[in-house]
Amino acid sequence: MARRRKGRTQFASTISPVSGNGSVSGLHVFRKDNGSIFYIASEGTKILSSTGAAFTDRTNDAPTNNANVFFTSLANTLVATAGAGMNPQKWDGVTGTMSNMTLTVPSGIPSPAEARYCCVYASSVWLASTAAEGSRLWKSAAGTVDIFNTVNDSFSSAIRPGDGDRIMNITPCGDVLMIPKQNTIYVGYGTSFDDLRFIPHNMANRGLIGERAWAVWGGLFIYCSADGIYAAGPNSFTEISAPIRNTYKAITDKTVIAGGTFEDQVWFAYGEGSSINSKALVFDARRGTWAQYYPVPARVLYRDIDGRLYGGLSTLGSTTKLMRFVDPSVTLDEGVSYDMVLEGGDLDFNERGDEWMCDKQGHTVWAMVKPVTGGTLSAAFYKDGVVDAAATIANRSIQAPSGTPSALIMRDKLSQTLRGRLLRWNLTTGAADAEIYGVGMEAAIFEPVGTDL
Secondary structure, X not given: OEEOOOEEEEOOOEEOOOOOOOOEEEEEEEEOOOOOEEEEEEEOOEEEEEOOOOOEEOOOOOOXXXXXXXXXXXXXXXXXXXXXXXXXXXXXXXXXOOEEOOOOXXXXXXXXXXXXXXXXXXXXXXXXXXXXXXXXXXXXXXXXXXXXXXXXXXXXXXXXXXXXXXXXXXXXXXXXXXXEEOOOEEEEEOOOOOOOEEEEOOOXXXXXXXXXXXXXEOOEEEEEOOOOEEEEEOOEEEEOOHHHHHHHHOXXXXXXXXXXXXOOXXXXXXXXXXXXXXXXXXXXXXXXXXXXXXXXXXXXXXXXXXXXXXXXXXXXXXXXXXXXXXXXXXXXXXXXXXXXXXXXXXXXXXXXXXXXXXXXXXXXXXXXXXXOOOOEXXXXXXXXXXXXXXXXXXXXXXXXXXXXXXXXXXXXXXXXXXXXXXXXXXXXXXXXXXXXXXXXXXXXXXXXXXXXX
């Protein structure tokens, strides 16, 4: 069954973007124990916060313009990292701006200054990967944000340094810490210096291709590699992108893919023909099926504990709204309608081209659709890769007729022009919400032709 996707609503606040910047590069929802909620976004060289109204500039040590910024929070403190050009920052939700984290470490341990990634795991803040130490992790003392110089409780460890393979991000995943590198995925077990160990998955050259190209769902680390999309658990590893492999391989710049989750779906926003994200490949983790959503103009995706999937804009105007979110209560994208399109695979009605075989010709297309008010359904057909205008079926109403049956069946004969062997159909719904239970094409079968022996 195919369902039309949920709509999208803009977050209320607007900003004046930094001159020359092109997108939102970081999102987070910072929640404090007293109930305060701050919506955090990075844009250009700014880190901004909002309580639902206007955004306020909280920048102290500015990130490099348009660099990805990563956030986490612990002990009523927000943490931000962005790599080269910005020291790790912290903010208590009270003071006017962020401040530099304390980064004192024991003698002989490299500093985590300008660490690129951060997360909270086992009640500690973990920092990872600097320009000089691309394979190193730092752990704060339990329950603290920036105490890194205690014995055993806080520590630093490198994962196979010198292999030329740097850490691409870090995230908790169930009871373990996932550490994706460029070529290998590592699983971190334990929380103290004595029992911590890093185990690589036995899948060479299946590392993380983009620092945002991942999501966690159901205890699995689901991520994009150079050749496919994989789901990795502590003791499992499988490719989930086989049905969409050609579509995935055609993505021009996989390094800018952004992952996120919504309900039972895993989203991967990507750009088609450019580095500007405009579409999303969406995996239904319960059903094991894929869909493609458009438009999804998000450079970064973030799911909050309220279940909302937030997206940061890929491109900005002179004055614009930074954030938008998937909204189950609407069927429009910020007031703009959109269709659901189902594309069938190539149908070869006589793949052998053997005259002694029965000749099959496309004859009828059918669809079973849940009745909705104001919906329409249309189908276009491609003959040998070219759309056949004469064969296009006109819009059919799919609103519920009298009696309101549980499903409505559309059935139409195809045009006489559809006599090619290789056909493909596109089924398009109108702007109203719709559910399609089944769709297919039937063929007429004729006797073989040829000469007697």
